[in-house]
Amino acid sequence: MPSNIDISNAELEILNVLWESSPQFSADIVKTVQQTNDWHEKTIKTLLSRLVNKGAIDFHKSGRAYRYFPLVDQKDYQTKVSSTIVDRLFSGRLSGLVSGFAQQRNLSREDVESLKRIIADWEQQQEQSDD
């Protein structure tokens, strides 16, 4: 079950931190999150609790404190969200997303390299199934 969990924007900030490294004590999570978000410690703890309730993360007790870690797989989640966006906003057409993005921001050389590789893979696969 790739999980039907809905993760709010604020919660996602937390998850991102845990995907980066885990398990982590809440104190450390708080520090990291506060580097980019001006949130009260209590707020972050609340988000941690909610994520636990949603089944998106869990923890091991380590004395009085907890060490949190993700249960939701990052790639799964990324895929799920991007698919949803592509469907909702671009009628399932990935190209719409990419071109919109490319217009607004500049693609990096790395992006382009990566896109080329994806295309190459795709073409190779076509050939094969085409045998």
Place this chain on the structure above:
Amino acid sequence: MPSNIDISNAELEILNVLWESSPQFSADIVKTVQQTNDWHEKTIKTLLSRLVNKGAIDFHKSGRAYRYFPLVDQKDYQTKVSSTIVDRLFSGRLSGLVSGFAQQRNLSREDVESLKRIIADWEQQQEQSDD
């Protein structure tokens, strides 16, 4: 002002219909929306009102009924949302999104063509700025 309007998922369904064709009477919008969503007419009307309040759409009176049309530009909105997603989920890296997507679903030939065009444009632009 590309507008900072937040559009909820349900509201987006309505907007999609209006982007497709406008202006439209609410009755027609209701019909179209109900082809894909099992929502009560009242629900759809509520969403229309909320969109009007948010400034995302507006209407012309036509007798007792209204004919609604979008105020938010589709491309602007698409761009805004996809940028946000790419930032939040892929640290700003478009390639992450594309490759994840490519793995889960098959790219269409059209997607690939479109990606190629985007790359070509990008490369041409590089040359130029490179003069």
Place this chain on the structure above:
DNA sequence: TTTATTCGACTACATCTGTAATCTTTGGCC
């Protein structure tokens, strides 16, 4: 003209979110 219908406006209400503050428990420090 009386009535039934239909429109949009307004109201409703539970849940989710953002954003904490307070309560309770427990490990440390004096």
Place this chain on the structure above:
DNA sequence: GGCCAAAGATTACAGATGTAGTCGAATAAA
């Protein structure tokens, strides 16, 4: 051993969201 600080649990509360129902006005039907 007693008190305090800090961790998590619980509570708070306003605004957004999903999902309608009700109300008053206007119109179409009878």
